[in-house]
Amino acid sequence: MRLYSKKSLSSFKSASSWFEIYAAFSTLTILLRTAINDLIPHQFRSYIILKLEGFFCKYRSNNKVSIKINQFWDEMCGERNELFEAALTYLPTKITHTYKSLKVGRRQNHKHLEFAVDGGDDVVDKFEGMTLTWKLNEGSKEDPRNMKNNFVLTFNEKQRQMVLDRYIPHMVKTYEAMKNERRILKLYSWLNDFWNESDLSHPATFDSLALSPELKKDIIDDLDRFLRRKDLYKKVGKAWKRGYLLHGPPGTGKSSLIAAMANYLKFDVFDLELSSIFSNSDLMRCLKEASNRCIIVIEDIDCNKEVHARSNPNGTSEDQDSESDSEGAKMKSKSFTLSGLLNYMDGLSSSGGEERIIIFTTNHKEKIDPALLRPGRMDMHIHMSFLKGKAFRMLASNYLGIQGHHPLFQQIDDLLEKVEITPAVVGEQLLRYEDPHLCLEELVQFLTLKVNDSNCDSVERVVFSRSIDTNTPN
């Protein structure tokens, strides 16, 4: 019994001493907290906390973090995430020979094989001393509409800022360069209120164009200068766009030059038929919907009634008044005017700040409203003329593989000086035989006939006009 009471007494003592320690510790904590709160300013306290966190983070340096890159930025409206596309293109360049899940394929009409990673294996990339691991998570394969794929990029927590500031931009830049290199250019035509897309398969390049070398150089220099001058355009407050007017007879290569420019710049082409535009707001919408880094082409601008009808306040052409009532009413709703087009050309109605090239073509420059032709709207007027000596050498080189001199060249040059003939017609002649020499001999005969014909024509014309003169009563 005594033993029991001694034991309980000692346990009571030890409990009370624990309690005393706890009470003293609590009091000290409260005192410290009050002192810290009262004496140390708030900003200084935050700074110390930050430093302490940083210090302890060092001991957690192997912590991994991940970022997720979804296929769609906004899944509701199907807006694609370009970073996902960038990763999809970039990662196949980073796989090693041990990678097990590579997909290989070639799209229809594409020149290059394409590679893609799939979710079976991680891709490990090294960049500026960092190791980054990519994993593709594929969504439901049963329902392709619900395929919400994503990439998970895992790296060391310490490198978070480096990844965001340097690695991701590096990946996007590589992707842009690869995209440009392999790109299939697109041709868009405005039909039924939207741009219809197809591949631009026109093979023309500046090398294949028969143009005088000086003109070719001027055009290339002008394009290069325009692309280099983004900052200058911004500084002087001009929209970053350049207008070209291509004029000349049919078959002199206006369309071929547009394709050569597109292939040179790697710009898509938006071909706008003005007769499918019914109002200025239509015009603005379709021009705004054209992507940046593109060439907007308005062909045969001289053939467009609305563009001629600037002086008419309603913007409707005179011919329209003679239309039947219902047709007339429909046409009256057409309020597309030249001034709408001029506003766009002046940059008032353009959207983004990216480069755009606008090309008008015409067979009759003299019929175009001078307002459209002034610099700032049409910056460079390019005359596509009939075929002459220097340009013919290029056709001979491209079509027949004749580099340098050929004994028939001088004769052909002389004949070309006497006749107006387009590169399209001569090109057809050069395709007739496989033997280059035979082709040139036939061309000499063809041109000689043309020269004789044109001489006869002019003789006939003189005779005809004389006979009119003699028949005309005084």
Ligand SMILES: Nc1ncnc2c1ncn2[C@@H]1O[C@H](COP(=O)(O)OP(=O)(O)OP(=O)(O)O)[C@@H](O)[C@H]1O
């Ligand atoms: N300068 C040229 N260099 C090389 N080929 C040319 C040239 N001009 C015309 N051609 C050849 O003639 C064909 C027709 O030329 P293109 O359609 O470019 O002429 P265009 O001036 O646009 O004619 P149109 O005014 O009738 O549209 C082209 O497919 C091309 O093969």
